[in-house]
Amino acid sequence: xxxxxxxxxxxxxxxxxxxxxxxxxxxxxxxxxxxxxxxxxxxxxxxxxxxxxxxxxxxxxxxxxxxxxxxxxxxxxxxxxxxxxxxxxxxxxxxxxxxxxxxxxxxxxxxxxxxxxxxxxxxxxxxxxxxxxxxxxxxxxxxxxxxxxxxxxxxxxxxxxxxxxxxxxxxxxxxxxxxxxxxxxxxxxxxxxxxxxxxxxxxxxxxxxxxxxxxxxxxxxxxxxxxxxxxxxxxxxxxxxxxxxxxxxxxxxxxxxxxxxxxxxxxxxxxxxxxxxxxxxxxxxxxxxxxxxxxxxxxxxxxxxxxxxxxxxxxxxxxxxxxxxxxxxxxxxxxxxxxxxxxxxxxxxxxxxxxxxxxxxxxxxxxxxxxxxxxxxxxxxxxxxxxxxxxxxxxxxxxxxxxxxxxxxxxxxxxxxxxxxxxxxxxxxxxxxxxxxxxxxxxxxxxxxxxxxxxxxxxxxxxxxxxxxxxxxxxxxxxxxxxxxxxxxxxxxxxxxxxxxxxxxxxxxxxxxxxxxxxxxxxxxxxxxxxxxxxxxxxxxxxxxxxxxxxxxxxxxxxxxxxxxxxxxxxxxxxxxxxxxxxxxxxxxxxxxxxxxxxxxxxxxxxxxxxxxxxxxxxxxxxxxxxxxxxxxxxxxxxxxxxxxxxxxxxxxxxxxxxxxxxxxxxxxxxxxxxxxxxxxxxxxxxxxxxxxxxxxxxxxxxxxxxxxxxxxxxxxxxxxxxxxxxxxxxxxxxxxxxxxxxxxxxxxxxxxxxxxxxxxxxxxxxxxxxxxxxxxxxxxxxxxxxxxxxxxxxxxxxxxxxxxxxxx
Numbered sequence: 001x002x003x004x005x006x007x008x009x010x011x012x013x014x015x016x017x018x019x020x021x022x023x024x025x026x027x028x029x030x031x032x033x034x035x036x037x038x039x040x041x042x043x044x045x046x047x048x049x050x051x052x053x054x055x056x057x058x059x060x061x062x063x064x065x066x067x068x069x070x071x072x073x074x075x076x077x078x079x080x081x082x083x084x085x086x087x088x089x090x091x092x093x094x095x096x097x098x099x100x101x102x103x104x105x106x107x108x109x110x111x112x113x114x115x116x117x118x119x120x121x122x123x124x125x126x127x128x129x130x131x132x133x134x135x136x137x138x139x140x141x142x143x144x145x146x147x148x149x150x151x152x153x154x155x156x157x158x159x160x161x162x163x164x165x166x167x168x169x170x171x172x173x174x175x176x177x178x179x180x181x182x183x184x185x186x187x188x189x190x191x192x193x194x195x196x197x198x199x200x201x202x203x204x205x206x207x208x209x210x211x212x213x214x215x216x217x218x219x220x221x222x223x224x225x226x227x228x229x230x231x232x233x234x235x236x237x238x239x240x241x242x243x244x245x246x247x248x249x250x251x252x253x254x255x256x257x258x259x260x261x262x263x264x265x266x267x268x269x270x271x272x273x274x275x276x277x278x279x280x281x282x283x284x285x286x287x288x289x290x291x292x293x294x295x296x297x298x299x300x301x302x303x304x305x306x307x308x309x310x311x312x313x314x315x316x317x318x319x320x321x322x323x324x325x326x327x328x329x330x331x332x333x334x335x336x337x338x339x340x341x342x343x344x345x346x347x348x349x350x351x352x353x354x355x356x357x358x359x360x361x362x363x364x365x366x367x368x369x370x371x372x373x374x375x376x377x378x379x380x381x382x383x384x385x386x387x388x389x390x391x392x393x394x395x396x397x398x399x400x401x402x403x404x405x406x407x408x409x410x411x412x413x414x415x416x417x418x419x420x421x422x423x424x425x426x427x428x429x430x431x432x433x434x435x436x437x438x439x440x441x442x443x444x445x446x447x448x449x450x451x452x453x454x455x456x457x458x459x460x461x462x463x464x465x466x467x468x469x470x471x472x473x474x475x476x477x478x479x480x481x482x483x484x485x486x487x488x489x490x491x492x493x494x495x496x497x498x499x500x501x502x503x504x505x506x507x508x509x510x511x512x513x514x515x516x517x518x519x520x521x522x523x524x525x526x527x528x529x530x531x532x533x534x535x536x537x538x539x540x541x542x543x544x545x546x547x548x549x550x551x552x553x554x555x556x557x558x559x560x561x562x563x564x565x566x567x568x569x570x571x572x573x574x575x576x577x578x579x580x581x582x583x584x585x586x587x588x589x590x591x592x593x594x595x596x597x598x599x600x601x602x603x604x605x606x607x608x609x610x611x612x613x614x615x616x617x618x619x620x621x622x623x624x625x626x627x628x629x630x631x632x633x634x635x636x637x638x639x640x641x642x643x644x645x646x647x648x649x650x651x652x653x654x655x656x657x658x659x660x661x662x663x664x665x666x667x668x669x670x671x672x673x674x675x676x677x678x679x680x681x682x683x684x685x686x687x688x689x690x691x692x693x694x695x696x697x698x699x700x701x702x703x704x705x706x707x708x709x710x711x712x713x714x715x716x717x718x719x720x721x722x723x724x725x726x727x728x729x730x731x732x733x734x735x736x737x738x739x740x741x742x743x744x745x746x747x748x749x750x751x752x753x754x755x756x757x758x759x760x761x762x763x764x765x766x767x768x769x770x771x772x773x774x775x776x777x778x779x780x781x782x783x784x785x786x787x788x789x790x791x792x793x794x795x796x797x798x799x800x801x802x803x804x805x806x807x808x809x
Contacts, residue, residue: 034288034329034333037333037448038290038297038300038329038448039297041447041448041450042292042295042296042297042447044447044452045295045442045447045452046078046295046296048452049138049139049452049453049455050077050078051077051078051079051143051295052075052076052077052082052085052133052135052136053075053076053079053136053143053145053403053408054073054074054075054088054131054132054133054136054144054145055073055074055145055400055403055404055408056071056072056073056074056090056129056131056145056147057071057072057074057382057384057399057400057792057794058070058071058129058147058149058384059071059384059386059760059763060384060386060391060393060759060760061149061392061393061394061397061558062149062150062151062152062392062557062558062561063118063149063150063151063152064118064151064152064153064154064569064570064573064574065118065119065120065121065122065124065151065152065153065154065573065577066118066119066120066122066154066573066574066576066577066580067118067573067576067759068115068116068117068118068738069092069115069116069117069118069129069149070113070115070384070740070760070763070765071090071113071114071115071116071129071131071765072111072112072113072380072382072765072766072794073088073090073105073107073111073112073113073114073131073765074110074111074380074400074794074796074802075088075107075110075111075112075133076110076796076800078294079294079404079800080110080799080800081109081110081111081379081380081796081798081800082107082110082133083109083110084459084461085107085110085133085459085460085461086106086107086108086460086461086462086511086513087104087106087107087133087134087460087461087462087463088104088105088106088107088112088114088131088132088133089102089103089104089131089132089133089134089543090102090103090105090114090116090129090130090131091129091130091131092116092127092128092129093127093128093129093130093548093549093551094123094125094126094127094640094641095125095126095127095160095555096548096649097548097549097550097551098546098548098637098640098641098648098649098652099546099548099549099637100122100127100637100640100641100642101116102543102546103116103735104463104543104732104733104734104735105734105735105737106513106734109380110379110380110796111380111765111766111796112765113382113737113765113766114735114737115737115738116129117738118151119641119642120577121621121642121643121644122151122641122642123151123160123641123642123643123644124151124152124153124156124158124159124160125150125151125159125160126148126149126150126151126160126555126556126557127148127149127150127151128146128147128148128149128551128553128555129145129146129147129148129149130144130145130146130549130551131144131145131147132144132145133460134457134458134459134460134542135457135458135459135460137456137457137542138453138454138455138456138457139453140411141552142411142412142552142553143408143411145403146551146553147398148553148555148556148557148558149558150557150558152566152570152573153644154570154571154573154574154577155574157566157567157570159557166194167193167194167246168191168192168193168194168199168201168242168246168248169191169192169194169250170189170190170191170201170238170240170248170250171189171190171191171192171436172187172188172189172238172250172252172253173187173188173189173190173435173436174186174187174188174253174261175187175188175261175262175263175264175339175435176260176261176262176263176337176338176339177337177338178253178255178256178259178261178337179228179230179252179253179254179255179256179261180230180255180256180258180259180260180261180276180277180278181230181231181232181255181256181257181258181278181279182229182230182231182232182278183229183230183261183276183277183278184227184228184229184276185227185228185229185230185261185263185276186225186226186227186263186435187214187225187226187227187228187252188223188224188225188432188435188436189216189223189224189225189226189238189436190222190223190436191218191222191223191240191242192222195554195556196413196554196555196556197222197415197556198221198222198223198415199218199222199242199243200218200222200242200243201216201218201222201240201241201242201243202216202217202218202240202241203215203216203238203239203240203241203247204216204238204239205226205228205236205237205238205252206236206237206238206239207231207234207235207236208234208235208236213228213236214226214227214228216238216240219429219432220429220432221415221416221432222415223432223433223435223436224432225432225435228252230255232257235251235252235254236251236252237249237250237251237252238250238251238252257278257279258278258279258280259277259278259279259280259336259337260275260276260277260280260287260328260336260337261275261276261277261337262274262275262276262326262328262337262338262339263275263276264326264339264341266341266342266344266431268316268344269315269316269317270313270314270315270316271313271314271316271324271326271341271343272311272312272313272314273289273311273312273313273314273326273339274310274311275287275289275303275305275310275311275328276310277305277310280305282306283331284305284330284331285304285305285306286302286303286304286331287302287303287304287305287328287329287330287331287336288300288301288302288303288328288329289301289303289312289326289327289328289329290326290327290329291314291324291325291326291327292324292325292327293319293320293322293323293324293325293343294320294322295442298319298324299314303328314326316343316344316345317345319343319345320343320345320348321342321343321344321345321346321347321348321405322342322343322405322406322409323340323341323342323343323406323409323410323434324340324341324342324343325338325339325340325341326338326339326340326341327444329444333448334445335444335445339434340410340434340435340437340438341431341434342406342427342430342431342433342434344424344427344428344430347401347405347421348801349401349801349802349803349804350373350374350377350795350797350801350802350803351374351803352371352372352373352793352795352803352805353371353372353805354369354370354371354372354791354793354805354807355369355370355372356368356369356370356809357369357370357777359809360782361782361786361787361788361789362782363756363782363783363784363785364743364745364756364781364782364783364784365781365782366745366746366779366780366781366782367779367780367781367782367789367809368777368778368779369777369778369779369791369809370775370776370777370778371383371767371769371775371776371777371778371793371805372774372775373769373774373775373776373795374774374797375774376797377769377774377795377797377798378771378797378798379795379796379797379798380766380795380796381766381767381769381776381793381794381795382764382765382766382767382793382794382795383762383763383764383767383778383791383792383793383794384760384762384763384791384792385760385761385762385763385778385780385789385790385791386759386760386761386789386790387759387761387783387786387788387789387790388786388788388789388790388808388809389565389568389786389787389788390565390568390569390572390759390786391569391759391760391790392558392561392562392565392566392569393790394416394558394559395418395806396416396417396418396419397416397417397418397558398414398417398418399418399794399804400794400795400796400802400803400804401418401421401802401803401804402414402417402418402420402421404800404802405421406420406430406433410433410437410438411437411438412436412437412438413553413554414433414437420433457542461510461511462510462511462512462513463511463512463513463514463731463733463734464508464509464510464511464512464541465484465508465509465512465520465538465731466506466507466508466509466538466539467482467506467507467536467537467538467539468501468504468505468506468507468536468537468539469482469501469505469507469524469534469535469536469537470505470534470535470536470537471526471533471534471535472533472534472535474535475505476501476503476504476505476506477501477505477524477526477534478501478502478503478504478505479501479526479527480500480501480524480525480526480527480534481498481499481500481501481507481524481525482498482499482501482507482522482523482524482525482536483496483497483498483522483523483524483525484496484497484498484499484509484520484521484522485520485521485522485726486512486514486518486519486520486521487518487519487520487521488514488515488516488518488519488733489516489517489519490515490516490517490736491515493514497509512733513733513734514733514734515733515734515735515736516732516733516734516735516736517684517730517731517732517733518730518731518732518733519728519730520728520729520730520731521726521727521728522536522726522727522728522729523536523726523727524536536727538729544633545633546632546633546634546637546652547651547652569759572757572759572785573757573759575755575757576757576758576759579754579755579756579757582754605624606624606626606687606688607622607624607688607690610687610688610710610713611670611688611690611708611710612670613670615667615670615690615708618690618692618693618696619692619693620690620691620692620693620696620705621642621643621690621691622688622689622690623638623639623642623688623689623690623691624687624688625683625686625687625688625689626687626688626712630683632683633652633683634652634653634678634679634680634681634682634683635678635679635681635683635686635689635707635709636648636652636655636657636675636678636679637652638683638689639689639691639707643691645659645660645693646658646659646664646691646705647659652679653676653679653680654675654676654679655675655679657675657707658704659694659704659705660694660704660705661704662694662703662704663704664691664692664694664696664704664705664706664707665696665704665705665706665707666678666706666707666709667706667707667708667709668681668708668709668710668711669709669710669711670708670710678707678709681709681711682730684730685711685712686709686710686711686712687710687711687712687713688709688710689707689708689709689710690707690708691705691706691707691708692705692706692707692708693705740760740762740763740764741758742761742762742763742780742781743756743781744781745781755784756783756784757783757784758783759783761780761781761782761783761786761789762778762780764778767793778791788808788809789808789809790806790807790808791805791806791807791808791809792804792805792806793805793806
């Protein structure tokens, strides 16, 4: 079985391009030449610059400090699983765009999985998950994956500072792009508050004489339309009022004296288009309309104003669902007007049936669900089971269906995208989204002039180590190599490698695959010369940069939750955090219980070995890094969002620090230092960090608290005795994903004596399925209190078809 929608589209492309009328000859260039040029430009863009997309399924829509954000990744290339991709980058960013956590996870056959562990002392507030591949960074950042989440403080119930909505704005979008004098056009509008939320507005459009010429009324999510026929010499304004009574006036776009306007009527099985015009001279009578979908030319039509050929029909029965782009070109090949239309065909979705084999809602009872999958499916399934009563969810949020058919191909934020996919009536409202958003994966004028994106980031299929080898005089080594001994402590493996240099001294060790952190010992060599005369300089990978990133997607919290639900949720998380601490303190391990394990004495702890005097006690937070491999750029990046009240902003190389109105003191190995000194210390050299609440009496500059850092010493940083004479650099690899804790209460374990406060009862980012009987089984045990289960399954098969089922039990 082949993917139905792609098969249809590819058949159209292989057979012929849909046309209307008989092609004649333009006076300037034969239209077939234009069609050929356009088709060749699109083919070159698609072939050389394939579209890679990322989607993440999260186990929940919001979290509290101390919880884990579990995610499953789907990576596609030209809408098919990206079988060659290996690197998926995921970031957790705060409201200011600062990266508080980031990780590199391995992709296999277009599937990946990962998690962010939220510290118990993480600052509450709005956060955003951003995910992407290196290849996607070569293009518009709007097309990366974004997911807003809110993190609560389970102790106080605080959700961070949210700006009050005191202002709003209304934007206007003439259909096709421009208003033209004496041509009746549809004008769409979008009203949003200062936080980015859509709001309701009502009002009127008035001309320069204050005469009402159109009515403004919101239809859905701040959007609506009105009809306007501009008159020459007149300007127009919109006088609107929000639901709160705030009245504002906005100017409408100025109409052009002459030009082309495009009007589209979406009838489902066919799309009718009509061109309006004014002031067009005889040299501009001949026009070319093309329609593209998934970067493919699927329709073209010659328009001739003199002959009255200004309209046409585009049949859509053989097209897949998704966004169709209509563009009209003039006789010089310049795009004049553009319009997006959503092709409302039945989505070619994977169909699932989820039923209980054994359903038990008692405390710690076993439940088994059976998922029936399509016979031909070979692909990626992920599933989350949460408490249906305590974990609220946003039913209209972006999911794998809306991402595939809508949001991954549109330039701009779509609020509650799944609402449009509920039924035929809501789907009709989707045309408002088409009118108020853009599509800019490529620019027509640029690609027709053979101007294509500048590729900075390669298509990664592993971890790359690159750099340049220099002589002692800083001249590139042109005849030599860089030799490596690569040791992976996490699995005790090692390997030798050698990378020759080119005529610029550059070398590359490509497509490495390892977990955690590699210790890379290296030595540069020149032909017939000593290695000590060679200096090796490594390139810095973009993922090592922790600079704040401005998001193109508004940072919005999930919809308001019922206070009772939120209160119960936070109380459960707080108790759950206490249980986790109990596990740690009792030295109980989930895989193997060892209640007789010796508890470390205070003298054996890292803090006792490093901190002394006034630094040994104090009121604050302690971070032991001796057994941790943090991915943070430096100490200040590591501390972001981990210490309530401590404000860290600006450039992480020279950050601004504030606590209770003043800057805390900074100490290195118990001696006062400046910020720059600490900022330049690699995290791999840090053993312990203590953050003291104000006031800290351990030294000068402690009235506003203190940050104390100790560098590794003794047994915490032992050199490898088997490697001598080589320099060492550490390179992070793929994150080792911790196992989701899913207890088996049929087996007696000491850990089962503790309370079970799990709110995510089951998570599996790679659910296995039986290809013989075409089923997958979800087996889990209940916690101590859940009465109803909410199950979400999302999937993608080998043809890029997606499916989703959400069900309560």
